[in-house]
Amino acid sequence: xxxxxxxxxxxxxxxxxxxxxxxxxxxxxxxxxxxxxxxxxxxxxxxxxxxxxxxxxxxxxxxxxxxxxxxxxxxxxxxxxxxxxxxxxxxxxxxxxxxxxxxxxxxxxxxxxxxxxxxxxxxxxxxxxxxxxxxxxxxxxxxxx
Amino acid sequence: xxxxxxxxxxxxxxxxxxxxxxxxxxxxxxxxxxxxxxxxxxxxxxxxxxxxxxxxxxxxxxxxxxxxxxxxxxxxxxxxxxxxxxxxxxxxxxxxxxxxxxxxxxxxxxxxxxxxxxxxxxxxxxxxxxxxxxxxxxxxxxxxxxxxxxxxxxxxxxxxxxxxxxxxxxxxxxxxxxxxxxxxxxxxxxxxxxxxxxxxxxxxxxxxxxxxxxxxxxxxxxxxxxxxxxxxxxxxxxxxxxxxxxxxxxxxxxxxxxxxxxxxxxxxxxxxxxxxxxxxxxxxxxxxxxxxxxxxxxxxxxxxxxxxxxxxxxxxxxxxxxxxxxxxxxxxxxxxxxxxxxxxxxxxxxxxxxxxxxxxxxxxxxxxxxxxxxxxxxxxxxxxxxxxxxxxxxxxxxxxxxxxxxxxxxxxxxxxxxxxxxxxxxxxxxxxxxxxxxxxxxxxxxxxxxxxxxxxxxxxxxxxxxxxxxxxxxxxxxxxxxxxxxxxxxxxxxxxxxxxxxxxxxxxxxxxxxxxxxxxxxxxxxxxxxxxxxxxxxxxxxxxxxxxxxxxxxxxxxxxxx
Numbered sequence: 001x002x003x004x005x006x007x008x009x010x011x012x013x014x015x016x017x018x019x020x021x022x023x024x025x026x027x028x029x030x031x032x033x034x035x036x037x038x039x040x041x042x043x044x045x046x047x048x049x050x051x052x053x054x055x056x057x058x059x060x061x062x063x064x065x066x067x068x069x070x071x072x073x074x075x076x077x078x079x080x081x082x083x084x085x086x087x088x089x090x091x092x093x094x095x096x097x098x099x100x101x102x103x104x105x106x107x108x109x110x111x112x113x114x115x116x117x118x119x120x121x122x123x124x125x126x127x128x129x130x131x132x133x134x135x136x137x138x139x140x141x142x143x144x145x
Numbered sequence: 146x147x148x149x150x151x152x153x154x155x156x157x158x159x160x161x162x163x164x165x166x167x168x169x170x171x172x173x174x175x176x177x178x179x180x181x182x183x184x185x186x187x188x189x190x191x192x193x194x195x196x197x198x199x200x201x202x203x204x205x206x207x208x209x210x211x212x213x214x215x216x217x218x219x220x221x222x223x224x225x226x227x228x229x230x231x232x233x234x235x236x237x238x239x240x241x242x243x244x245x246x247x248x249x250x251x252x253x254x255x256x257x258x259x260x261x262x263x264x265x266x267x268x269x270x271x272x273x274x275x276x277x278x279x280x281x282x283x284x285x286x287x288x289x290x291x292x293x294x295x296x297x298x299x300x301x302x303x304x305x306x307x308x309x310x311x312x313x314x315x316x317x318x319x320x321x322x323x324x325x326x327x328x329x330x331x332x333x334x335x336x337x338x339x340x341x342x343x344x345x346x347x348x349x350x351x352x353x354x355x356x357x358x359x360x361x362x363x364x365x366x367x368x369x370x371x372x373x374x375x376x377x378x379x380x381x382x383x384x385x386x387x388x389x390x391x392x393x394x395x396x397x398x399x400x401x402x403x404x405x406x407x408x409x410x411x412x413x414x415x416x417x418x419x420x421x422x423x424x425x426x427x428x429x430x431x432x433x434x435x436x437x438x439x440x441x442x443x444x445x446x447x448x449x450x451x452x453x454x455x456x457x458x459x460x461x462x463x464x465x466x467x468x469x470x471x472x473x474x475x476x477x478x479x480x481x482x483x484x485x486x487x488x489x490x491x492x493x494x495x496x497x498x499x500x501x502x503x504x505x506x507x508x509x510x511x512x513x514x515x516x517x518x519x520x521x522x523x524x525x526x527x528x529x530x531x532x533x534x535x536x537x538x539x540x541x542x543x544x545x546x547x548x549x550x551x552x553x554x555x556x557x558x559x560x561x562x563x564x565x566x567x568x569x570x571x572x573x574x575x576x577x578x579x580x581x582x583x584x585x586x587x588x589x590x591x592x593x594x595x596x597x598x599x600x601x602x603x604x605x606x607x608x609x610x611x612x613x614x615x616x617x618x619x620x621x622x623x624x625x626x627x628x629x630x631x632x633x634x635x636x637x638x639x640x641x642x643x644x645x646x647x648x649x650x651x652x653x654x655x656x657x658x659x660x661x662x663x664x665x666x667x668x669x670x671x672x673x674x675x676x677x678x679x680x681x682x683x684x685x686x687x688x689x690x691x692x693x694x695x696x697x698x699x700x701x702x703x704x705x706x707x
Contacts, residue, residue, distance in 0.1 A: 025310060032317050039321045039328075046332030101331060104280055108324050111287045115317055118294060122313070125298075126306045138307040142386070 005045040012038035025126075025133040029119050036112035040105045146200075146663070148207040151193065151224040154232060154271045157185050162264030172252070175260040179243055182264060186271070187236035194229035198646050205649060206663035208277070216664050217338035221277035223664060226650035227497050228274045230643075231409055234501035235274070237632050238401040238508045239267050245512045245625035246394035248618055249519065254300045254392065262299070266292035266398070273406050277664055279327050279337040282410065286323065286374070290316050293403060296395050297387065305390045312387045319373040326366040333357050340664035343417040343657040344673070350425040350435045351676035364419035364441050368411070375407025377482055378451035381475045385459075388471040393518065396467065397511030400474045401504040408481045412496055415441065416488055416654045427680050432656070433673070437488055445486035450577055453479030453584045461591045466514045466524040466599065469591055470507070473550070476584060477503050483581060484565045487572050494651030495564030498643060502549065502557035502636045509546040509629035513539060516622050517599060519615050522608050526595065530602035535612040540600045542626050547592040549633045552585050557636035560644070 012034055019031030127133050130141055161182030165175040197205045207224040210216060224232075243263055250259065269289025276282050294316075298309045331337055334345055334357075349356050373380040384404070388396045424436035456476035463469045481503070484496025514524060516539055521529050533540040545556065552558030562585060569578040616623075636643055653659045662670050 020314075028310075028314065032314065035318070035321050036324075039324045042325050043328030043331075046328045101328065104324075104328065104331070107280070107284065111284070114291060115287070115320075118291065119313065119317075122294075122298060122306070122309065125301055129301065129303055129306055135310075138310065141303055142307040 002045060005041060009038050009041045009045060012041060023135050025123055025135060025138075028135075029116070029123060032119065033112070033116050036108065036115075040108055043101050043105055043108070046101060146204040146207055147209060148193070148224070149209045150189070151207050151209050151275060152211070152222050153189060154186060154224075154275060155222075155268055157182050157189070158264040158267040158271065162261040162268065165260040165264060166258065169256065169258065169260075172255065176247065179260050179263060180240070183236055183240035183243055183267070186267070187233065187240060190229060190232040190236055193224060194226070194233055194646065197224070197226065197229060198649070202659065206653065206659060208664055216277070216666075217336045217341035220281050221338060221340065221664050222275045223277040223340075223660070224275060225653050225660065225663070226646050227409070227412065227654065230497055230501050230646055230650060231274050231405065231504075232271055234504045234632075235267070235270055235402055235405075237629065238504050239263070239398065241508055241512060241625040241629040242394045242398035242401070243625075244628075245397065245515060245622045246392065247621040249394055249515050249622065250392050251300070257299055258295070259299060262292050262296050263398075266296065266402075268292075270402055270406055274409060277339050279330060279339060279342070283320070283323050283327055286406075287320060289403070289406065290320065293399065296399075297391055299395070300392070302390070308386050308390045311383050315373060315383050319370045322366055323370040326363055326370065329359070329363055329366075333359065333363070338664070339414065339417065340661050340669075344661045344665060344669050346418050346421045346423075347433070347435070347657050347661065347670075347673045348676065349423045350421060351433055351673045351680065353424050353680075356421065356423040360419075360423075361438060361440060364415070364438070365444070367414060367419055368441070368444060371407045371410045371414075372448065373407070375404050375411065375482075376452075376475045376478055377407075377448040378455060378479070381452065381456065381478075384475055385468055385471040388474070389465075389467055393467070393511060393515035396471070397508045397515070400471065400511050401508035404474055404478055405481075405500050405504055408478060408485075408496075408500060411482070412485050412493065412500075412654060415445075415485060416493060417657050417660065420445075420488065427677060431677065431681065433677055435657075442486060442488065445482055446574065446577060449479050449482035449486050450580050451479075452476065452482060454580050457584045457587045457591070461587055461594070463591075464526050466517060466526065466529070466595055467511075469595060470510050470514060473588065473591070474507060476588065477507070477550070479584070480562060480565055480581060483569060483577050486577070487565070487568045487574060488655075489568055489572060490648070490651040490655035492565055492568035492572070492651070493654045494644065494647040494649075495561055495568060497650040498636075498640075498647040499558075499561030499565060501643075502561050502633065505629050505632045505636065506546050506549045506557065509626055509633060510543070510550065512622060512626045512629065513543040513546060516615075516619050516626070517543075519619055519622075520608065520610060520612070522610065526598040529599040531605040533600040534603075534605070536616065538623070539626075542623075542630050543600070544596065545630050546626075546633060547596065549637060551589045551592055553589075555637050557633050557640065560637065560640040564644075 016031040016034035016038060019027045019034065022028060022031070123133055126138070130138065132138065161178050165178050168175040168178065193207065197207060205226065209222045211220040211222060266289060269285050269292060272285035273282060273289060276285055294309070294313050297312060298305050327337060330342065334342060336342060336345070346356070369380070376384045388399060391399070420437050420441045422436045422438035426434045426436070428434055453476055456472055456479065460469050460472040460476060463472060480499055481496050484492045484499060517529065517532060518524050520532060520535055523529065549556040549558045552562045562581060566578045566581045569575070569581065658670050
């Protein structure tokens with residue numbers, strides 16, 4: 001699963017960087033949009049069941065041994081705060097995906113929506129003013145100014 | 146210590162911004178709301194700063210847990226000496242730039258939601274200074290950046306639109322990297338709370354336990370992001386072009402505030418967390434001295450050296466006042482990075498002092514440039530001249546601000562540079578100290594260039610503007626510049642008082658204990674103390690104690706008097 005996600009992130013990154021290197025700002029804007037998706041996917045890869053947290057590993061080991069999970073409070077290993085709560089040794093929570101990264105992704109999606117809306121509006125305004133959204137023409141325009 | 150008033154520093158600009166959206170067609174009223182908001186922020190942050198300065202160490206950091214969720218589960222808002230200093234300076238700079246804009250900004254621009262945007266920018270800046278949560282920092286950055294994108298393209302001239310994409314796309318890229326890095330921090334440590342991260346790192350250090358693999362690459366990712374926002378070498382190329390096209394008051398605000406937010410985050414996160422290499426030395430008195438990762442420190446040193454020196458050369462080669470000032474923003478950032486690279490308490494105190502003095506002085510210079518443009522109709526040094534004869538008062542204001550930037554005693558820049566450079570020599574980074582001194586001399590050269598071409602040059606600029614008419618129309622601008630220059634003079638002549646606060650800021654950055662216990666409660670540091678006691682029991686502190694003597698903080702009094 002981690003491998004699939006990693007490949008997804010890599011491909012999304014590659015496509016977005018290809019788009020961002022284009023000559024037209026429309027493509028660049030699409031590249032930026034894809035880039036934020038790549039970032040969100042990578043956050044998803046950071047969490048979730050494939051990368052087991054400390055508590056989950058303990059729970060799994062304990063379940064195999066047929067006893068109740070017991071969390072050893074290790075000084076140097078930090079569990080996700082919500083999962084490491086007092087209920088973490090009960091089975092349903094221990095197998096749950098960490099909810100926090102999902103909240104992070106949700107926030108990030110909203111923000112990237114806002115940025116995208118602004119960028120597209122700016123493109124329309126630029127096109128009206130300068131009759132072009134080619135990078136080279138805009139650079140020419142900037143040199144004149 | 147809990148104090149919920151600190152969140153007002155974010156609520157005030159947000160509320161003022163929303164109100165001024167409703168008042169968009171009432172010019173006088175929206176200006177009044179804006180001024181009121183900046184003044185309230187300034188007053189509140191000053192009173193809170195005075196309060197924590199007078200308080201004993203244990204109560205010197207104000208914390209408010211949002212929604213009553215205890216840290217590290219909720220978002221903590223933290224007001225310590227560094228945040229306090231920067232928010233005060235930011236409010237002063239914001240007030241100055243805002244009042245100045247009344248005399249330079251066109252009525253059409255003003256109706257295009259200029260007032261709300263200025264407030265939202267302040268909201269983002271204040272939240273970045275206050276937040277104790279890495280992801281919330283990302284959100285604060287985005288609020289600030291959204292407002293800055295809109296202010297950058299306000300008015301929508303061809304030059305602005307064609308330059309804006311560089312800034313916007315680079316910042317979007319940086320934000321994406323920041324987002325990924327924040328996600329990785331969560332994956333690695335299971336927390337995003339800065340104090341909690343600092344606790345985990347301190348526990349690793351106390352146990353001499355290696356940090357997780359990939360920690361250094363995370364640090365480099367963060368450095369890339371904040372370096373781009375703060376315009377460190379080699380990520381500075383976007384800055385001069387961007388500041389050249391916007392209305393001058395906004396350029397002053399950007400020059401004063403935006404790069405400093407990047408520097409602040411480096412100063413906040415690196416000494417506490419990301420510069421650590423997971424080792425430590427225990428001094429004879431039982432304090433722990435965290436080790437610094439050589440790679441990160443080298444990157445910071447190289448960035449500081451090149452930022453200072455190359456940018457000042459760039460500034461000398463320019464021939465337009467705005468461009469000289471913009472490129473100087475970068476060069477001065479180098480000194481701050483120098484302070485962070487040395488990474489002792491004193492150097493960080495110097496860095497904090499330098500940041501606030503630079504915010505005030507740089508904004509004052511940009512605002513002076515705005516009035517110069519009003520007088521002569523241009524900022525090209527070849528066409529400027531005779532300004533001292535036309536307007537001696539502006540000349541005096543400009544001269545004080547310029548000499549503060551250069552760092553002539555007893556003006557404010559001197560005290561910042563002195564502490565940073567002296568610490569550099571103490572810590573064996575003499576090469577950075579030498580570069581800092583040479584850069585100071587070249588800064589003097591470029592400021593004298595503006596002075597002699599613009600002010601002393603007897604040839605009058607070919608202009609039809611009557612001096613009296615310009616002076617009458619620029620009254621708010623003079624008030625704003627005077628306010629900032631008085632602040633700069635206070636920072637210079639009252640450096641001793643300011644350094645009392647700055648030294649505490651440096652100490653809080655150098656020793657994570659204060660920050661951790663303030664945010665997470667007293668028990669949070671107990672584990673570290675235990676581990677330190679174990680270490681002391683195992684290995685009697687030997688040669689480390691001799692080193693320790695020179696590293697303890699010097700008294701504020703000794704610090705401030707040259």
